[in-house]
Amino acid sequence: MIIAKNLGKTFKLSRRQKKEREAESQNGEVQAVAGISFICQPGRIFTLLGPNGAGKTTALRMIATLLKPTSGALTVAGFDVVKQPQEVRRKIGFLTGTTKLYERLTPNELVKYYADLHDIDKSLFAKRREELFTLLDVHAFANRRIGKLSTGMRQKVSIARTMIHDPEIVVFDEPTAGLDVITSKNIIQLIRSCKETGKTVIFSTHIMGEVSLLSDDLAIIQHGKLCYNGAYKDFQRQMQRESLEEEFIRLVEEVPS
Amino acid sequence: MKTIITIFKKELIDSIRDRRTLIAMVVIPLLLFPVIISISSKMMMSQIKKAQEKTIKIGLLTNGNAEAFRQTLLSKAGIQLIENVTVDSGRTLIEKDSLDALIVFDQDFDKQVAALLPGKVAMYFKSTERIEIEKKRLADLLNGFEQNLRSLRFKKLNLDEAMVKTVEIAEHNLASPKEKLAEAIGGFLPYLFIFFCFMGSMYPAVDLAAGEKERGTLETLLTSPAGRFQILLGKFGVVVLTGILSAAISMLGLYVGIRQAGEVPPELLQSILGILAPQSIVLVISLLIPLTVFFAAMLLSLSIFANSFKEAQSIISSMMIVVIVPAFLGMMPGMSLNTTTALIPILNVSLATKAIIGGTVAPTILAEVYLSSIILAALSLWICAKTFERESVIFRGA
Secondary structure, three states: OEEEEEEEEEEEOOHHHHHHOOOOOEOOEEEEEEEEEEEEOOOOEEEEEOOOOOOHHHHHHHHOOOOOOOEEEEEEOOEEOOOOHHHHHHHEEEEEOOOOOOOOOOHHHHHHHHHHHOOOOHHHHHHHHHHHHHHHOOHHHOOOOHHHOOHHHHHHHHHHHHHOOOOOEEEEEOOOOOOOHHHHHHHHHHHHHHHHOOOEEEEEEOOHHHHHHHOOEEEEEEOOEEEEEEEHHHHHHHOOOOOHHHHHHHHHHHOOO | OHHHHHHHHHHHHHHHOOHHHHHHHHHHHHHHHHHHHHHHHHHHHHHHHHHHHOOEEEEEEOOOOOHHHHHHHHHOOOEEEEOOOOHHHHHHHHHOOOOOEEEEEOOOHHHHHHOOOOOOEEEEEOOOOOOHHHHHHHHHHHHHHHHHHHHHHHHHOOOOHHHHOOOOOOOOOOOOHHHHHHHHHOOHHHHHHHHHHHHHHHHHHHHHHHHHHHHOOHHHHHOOOOOHHHHHHHHHHHHHHHHHHHHHHHHHHHHHHHHHOOOOOHHHHHHHHHHOOHHHHHHHHHHHHHHHHHHHHHHHHHHHHOOOHHHHHHHHHHHHHHHHHHHHHOOOOOOOOOOOHHHOOOHHHHHHHHHHHHOOOOHHHHHHHHHHHHHHHHHHHHHHHHHHHOHHHHOOOO
């Protein structure tokens, strides 16, 4: 489970950024996430929807302990992201559409590397690797350098890398961005299978089709603030516009910058 | 510790598979010395041989004097005598490189000599390094002529030639061949070792920090249970190892280069091989370790700050001057290791290496060099760790 209470993140701007972003900044700072609260439940898919630059990636990076919150509280699988970041990282799997892999390693070596970082014992690693490689059809290229693999093959390796330690919580940051239809379909299947196995899933997107396809819970973010937070079914019931896209635009346009 | 080793092993494999790292770490240090030694010794030997075998064109204007000298020149092989010259035409020919030298005897040369006075001779030549051997051949002939005239004069006066010598100085240079060599090339070797330490560390540092950031793999690694300091230490270990290996390989290259150069005088060969004695190598490498730690920390800090491989390379290239200048200062004549220079980073290692090569290093000053280098290494590692923790650096430009 992920619990965020009044979660905020402010970035200090460099001298050059201050000049470039004079209009948005206050005292040389920019508030990327402005006190948001939400709960992601196990066995449910929580979708974070928002336009580019709304604060989705910053929020997910705080969950993954890549960034420290500047205000509020955030617990992941019962651990505080500021006080127990290492424990949090043991529990999460993190995948983005732009995730890159070590091109000079083979899929076998890469997955072993992450298994070692997660301190998984040899027999358990062998079992999980076998399961994942079979499921994702990686065996055929498991010993080929990643640099020589196609985008689709790489994405399969990325998934295996994310899931090798069987994470309790999976964070997907725009996981299908820039991917073709077939590779995107694999990711969608992965997100669904995570839900089916009782994992807590949070994923960010700006693709409306994915929202309707996957969401159990939905939060819409704009200018670092949530303009909707609740069950997706409730959202559908309350919609004031005909399509999800129009309703989304209506909501985000109402948020003051 | 297990996590650090895991990261170290992975980064090492990754670096070894990178062609640029391999070239900078192994190929260049291994081949540079043999290639330089081989080319320079071959070129030097061929130049000397050419100068020794060359027929020297000498313009001679005796004005009817010094017939004995003229006859000597005529009888010598490898000398072409040109007598129909004037001072002006001879000078012009030398300037145009058509003549190697012009020797002009004063009109009253023979008279002066007969009157027991010095006879005047002018020698015109163009001094360049290439011409030195040819000039020496000519000077030897003139000296022989002068010696001959002196002997005749003393004989005529019925005097012992030895009586002109009032003081006989016997010089005893107590510097060992190693010390002499250290003075001659001792400053150059540390410069190269330091340079290779830096070069060997540079590519892995750029690749493992800025390269990883640019390729987008750093973010994924940071979401693993490995702590940032553990990640840094794993990477850091590889950067230090490649730097040290690069310097060690350059020493091996030097050894191979000297061994394969066939025309090195045996005394010089012995001295050079003395430098490469296990004790000297261990001491030099032990000095290079803290220096490489400093380089690795500095390079990783700069590299992690950059957003791309290219940006890191341009930042680090401009920083090379910081390494080259103090290392180069160690080559300056008169620069020696003392309590003050032992505290100046890079220069201290350069001078200490020079002293180790010469076998003149004082243990107390060497200890000062170690201490200051270790403190600097620890400080730079601390700065690097702090840099690696900063969100604004890791996600700079993201």
